Amino acid sequence: MHQLISSPFLGDYMVLKPGHARGIKVSRAAYAELAEAKTFPAWLASAAARAWGIDLHQEPTAGRLLIRRESTYAFGKATYELNLGCNYDCEHCYLGLKTFEGLEWQARERLLETIRDAGVLWLQLTGGEPMVDRLFAAVHTKAYELGMMIEILTNGSRLANSKILDLLTTYRPSKMSLSVYGATAETYDGLTRRPGSFRRFMRGLTAAHEAGLQLDLSLIITDRNAHEVEAMRGLAERFGLRYREYAQMSPTIHGGGETLPSQSPQFLRKRAPFRGCDAGHTSFHVDPFGRASICKIGREPNIDLTREGPPGLTRLAGISDNLLLRQGGCTGCTLQGTCGTCMPLVQLYRSAKAPLATYCQHKEPRKEVAQ
Numbered sequence: 001m002h003q004l005i006s007s008p009f010l011g012d013y014m015v016l017k018p019g020h021a022r023g024i025k026v027s028r029a030a031y032a033e034l035a036e037a038k039t040f041p042a043w044l045a046s047a048a049a050r051a052w053g054i055d056l057h058q059e060p061t062a063g064r065l066l067i068r069r070e071s072t073y074a075f076g077k078a079t080y081e082l083n084l085g086c087n088y089d090c091e092h093c094y095l096g097l098k099t100f101e102g103l104e105w106q107a108r109e110r111l112l113e114t115i116r117d118a119g120v121l122w123l124q125l126t127g128g129e130p131m132v133d134r135l136f137a138a139v140h141t142k143a144y145e146l147g148m149m150i151e152i153l154t155n156g157s158r159l160a161n162s163k164i165l166d167l168l169t170t171y172r173p174s175k176m177s178l179s180v181y182g183a184t185a186e187t188y189d190g191l192t193r194r195p196g197s198f199r200r201f202m203r204g205l206t207a208a209h210e211a212g213l214q215l216d217l218s219l220i221i222t223d224r225n226a227h228e229v230e231a232m233r234g235l236a237e238r239f240g241l242r243y244r245e246y247a248q249m250s251p252t253i254h255g256g257g258e259t260l261p262s263q264s265p266q267f268l269r270k271r272a273p274f275r276g277c278d279a280g281h282t283s284f285h286v287d288p289f290g291r292a293s294i295c296k297i298g299r300e301p302n303i304d305l306t307r308e309g310p311p312g313l314t315r316l317a318g319i320s321d322n323l324l325l326r327q328g329g330c331t332g333c334t335l336q337g338t339c340g341t342c343m344p345l346v347q348l349y350r351s352a353k354a355p356l357a358t359y360c361q362h363k364e365p366r367k368e369v370a371q
Contacts, residue, residue: 001170004048004057005147006034007068009121010076012284016121016149017052019172021214024051035067044071065146071119073310077283078115079124079296080143082133084288088155088192090240092183092222092262096252098128102288105135107167107306109142111290116146118284118310121173123148126296131158137167144171152176161206168213173215178205180243182224183231191224209239226264255298255351260358268358271340280320284313294320298344315352335361 002192005016006026013031016023024047026034033041040048040056047057056064085100086093089325103111115123123143130136131154143150150171156178158164168176170193180201181189188198208215217236221229229245238245247267249259290306293299294316301319303312323344326336333339341359349359356362 001055001063001145002066002147005066005068005121005149006031007121007147008070008119010074014121015047016174016247017048017054018144018149019174020052021212023053024048034061034065037061037065040065042217054362059127068116068121068147071117071310073118073313074286075120075282075313077122077124077278078120079283079285080115080117080137080139081126081128081254081285082130082139083128085132086127086129086155088129088197090192092191092220092249092259093250094250094259095128096254096256096258100128100133102133102135103290103306105138107290108135108139108171109303111258111286112139112142112146112148114309115286116148118313121149122151123146124153125149126153129155129157131164137163140173141165141171149174153179153196154177154308155181155192155199155201156204156208160200160207164206165211168208169211175216176208177216177218178208178219179218180232180235181220183228183235185349187225187228191222192228201276205239208243215239215241217241217243220243221264221265221267222249222262224262226267229267229362250345251299251352251354253296253348255348257352257354260352260354261359264351269280270361272337274340274342277323277342279321279324280316284316291318294323295344297342297348298323333362 003017007014013026014023014030015026037230038061040059040061045056047078083100083102084095084098088099094188109169125140127133130152150173154171154176181191182198185198188201189195219232230279233243247264247269249263251257279298284292284293286305290304292300292305292313293302303313303315324342326343330336339361346359
């Protein structure tokens with residue numbers, strides 16, 4: 001299996017090592033040279049030694065260097081939602097009703113090849129909980145073989161499983177982000193509504209850390225665990241891991257408001273101003289049935305990649321521009337220049353009949369303009 005990947009990426013050219021988040025930017029000429037090289041050029045051998053501590057001097061490239069070909073499509077990143085199922089039952093979960101439906105293997109294999117052909121270099125595997133998917137190992141291995149740098153979003157509950165750990169240490173992801181739901185069994189298990197989940201999380205976190213996998217933590221703050229925020233931060237610091245905090249509860253992907261009461265009021269923070277994003281232009285999301293959308297929030301309209309393949313993705317930019325356009329009660333709002341909520345998320349809040357204060361800078365009461 002390859003040790004390095006040489007690939008175009010959004011107008012640049014990169015050399016990357018699976019299992020590492022950072023790569024080496026190279027010129028177009030250097031990329032072309034690598035495509036023809038029989039042994040690793042001295043310049044790359046030196047750079048690889050500095051970046052990753054590996055010795056490639058005078059080594060053959062065959063079987064070690066994977067060359068990703070140019071794509072006619074302008075995408076570099078994608079997220080792939082393997083399923084909407086999970087082994088937890090968190091009340092704040094934005095998926096709502098969780099199911100394990102998805103494509104069979106042959107369709108998933110073609111889907112991954114389509115994602116590769118679209119130019120995607122960085123692929124995030126998510127769910128639900130991706131590691132409980134019966135085809136997780138096959139999807140992860142295939143994406144790795146195709147030369148994609150893999151990031152995994154997980155609750156960490158399966159990381160102590162020997163087969164999962166063997167897979168991830170053989171085909172190392174560039175990063176895994178583990179969600180943290182508390183710092184004690186009582187709080188953690190109460191939030192996930194699964195007894196023993198904290199014990200499994202800690203075993204998985206410890207096993208992955210000891211295996212040298214690239215980890216960071218996502219601290220999920222709700223009304224149930226807000227009293228343990230400092231202890232959750234301490235857990236990250238004890239393992240020497242970077243962490244981010246997520247406290248803003250969102251409606252479900254179906255526009256349901258059942259998740260919103262789990263918001264901890266003292267952690268309701270003003271979002272940074274929304275200045276646009278690359279959704280639909282250089283990145284996209286794929287759901288368990290192979291439907292591509294601009295992102296995890298703006299799921300409609302979408303494109304059936306299993307039927308249309310990469311050409312269908314050319315419509316995403318137009319879809320994105322339409323979805324991000326301020327509309328309804330936001331049209332002409334004098335505060336929209338500093339608003340922190342993108343329009344697709346606003347639409348979910350509206351569908352959930354959420355209080356205006358949860359997503360808008362205007363204070364209630366205020367009459368919204370119907371669409």
